[in-house]
Amino acid sequence: MAKVKSLAELKAMREKLQSTLDLREKSNDPDSFQTGCMGYCHAEPTIEVKCPGKDPIVFGHVDNNRADEILTKYVMNNEIVDGVIPVNYETI
């Protein structure tokens, strides 16, 4: 990776990255990664699923079976499953 040489270059990079990230979100290839704490420790472990064109949904108390259920029902068939954690904050 070449070094970023100016603020303008950084901004251009942001725009390019935003569109590739959008692409990733819009594509049908699922991708998963570990984030930082979402704050919902009372319902741990939690996962967030972001499907193309929809608001992200957080599911709480996930175990192997629940993860299966979320994949087959929500991700593949758009059926919401039990244990949704409502978002209760605003961010900037």
Next chain:
Amino acid sequence: MHVLVCGGTGCQASASAQIIKNFEDILAAKGLQDEVQVVRTGCFGFCEKGPIVKIMPDNTFYTQVKPEDVEKIVNEHIIKGRKVTDLLYMDPENKEHVADSKHMGFYRKQLRIALRNCGFINPENIDECISRGGYEALGKVLSEMTPQQVVDEITKSGLRGRGGAGFPTGVKWGLCAKNKCDEMYVICNADEGDPGAFMDRSIMEGDPHSIVEAMAICGYAIGATHGLVYIRAEYPLAIHRLQVAIAQAREYGLLGKDILGSGFDFDIELRYGAGAFVCGEETALIHSMEGKRGEPTLKPPFPAVSGYMAKPSNVNNVETFANVPIIITKGADWFASIGSEKSKGTKVFALAGQINNVGLIEVPMGTTLRDIIYEIGGGIKGGRKFKAVQTGGPSGGCLTEKHLDTPIDYESLAAAGSMMGSGGMVVMDDTSCMVAIAKFYLEFTCEESCGKCSPCRIGNKRMLEILTKITEGRGTMDDLQELRNLAAVIKDTALCGLGQTSPNPVLSTLDNFWDEYVEHVVDKKCRAGVCKKLMRYEIDKEKCIGCGACKKNCPAEAISKTDYIAPGHKLPSMMIDPSKCIKCGACISTCKFSAISVK
């Protein structure tokens, strides 16, 4: 269409299970079960107005729904598309019904600034950070602002240190910048020693680049080229993510020489702490980084004059830094518009204890304790009674019912006898004994005192001995006075902040829960049933049928037969010998006749 029914503990207690069942039954009866899906959710944080039903996709938010309301919701809303007005949330201020939950004030109770990226980005991927505007604040200060302008902007924003004391960050930077020197340091205090606190850890794990970026901005503002993060070795994931972030930033030329072509050089190193609470105190932290003993020294000189390696150094907390980039990009005025008069922005709290929604929250300064506990925290577990909330960890105090409407900021918490601290918030219900709580914190400070000065080393130990006496039923009223005397002396004479604040948990409980202390001392009673030595297990001789189940289970052979047979019973009642009883509680759980109780 989805019907979301709250299945959180609060709403379950108020019949949400029945509501779900009614929805399922009625929808099935109308043949709608395939079009409308009923889903149980976690707590909305709105338990006081529960049970909650939310209809998606139109976001309609029904409160205080009763099982018998379900039919109406199905007929009106789901079939005819008309909202059931009288079940909508009513805004307490303008008495209007709010249909869309996104417009409810309650959603504005939490505002995430320091946690803006936590949980949204992959913290180990700098591209995701850049796609959300990461490092643009650094780019902006390097290309458009002078160091003095950066200091002024941070000062104007009103940002104050989140490490506990609340010193204005811009002013601190300005003081340091005045001591121009060939070698200066930016230090990030990531020691986070308060028991139960994990705000800083979450920021470093969730958004490490914001710390890297902010430290570079601070370096530019004060004229430093070296950054040091003092982080406890007990935080391996945070360490790993910071290392990855630093390496990626170097690779992109956002750390190192000639950052973004500006000629400014800055780099960051990590230093590991062994996890001593006192090493979070800035002078002790600096000594520890220098390879010396982690003991505080007298201030002045302040680190801004003589810090790491006797060079001018600026120490800030992780959360303080996390606010910096966004202040630069969105402007000081924006930041200053959030919060209360003297405390700007937001504060992250680790909510713990007897509360439904334990977790990490971020609220604007000036939010009341009541809002945090009841609206965000979802109220007390099991619907029990609120008793106290501890803020500020071992340096803070316990606040009560009468402080619930205190707006949270540095000044009002201090005026109420506690302090902001780093953001631990432990909620207690009536099963907590306040004397035992005070003792818990004092045990912590005794353990963590570095021992350098006698008021803290010896004074705290004396206080702990007295508290132990009281919890064991050997306390006197003179002891209570002695606690106050000792506390006053320790506060006045201890060398560092640890000792100066260590009596706070005792003082605040003495002030707010005096009756409870007196009860321990005079009546030899612990109303919460926590102080074991004060507990007495007793068998009600009228209720006891003499089955002897408890006797078989008692490991201490403390239970024996009496010669009393209660009216209507055939066998003699049992009794407990208090001198043999070890208070294990085994008998209580075996008695099927509720004849045993704790006094």
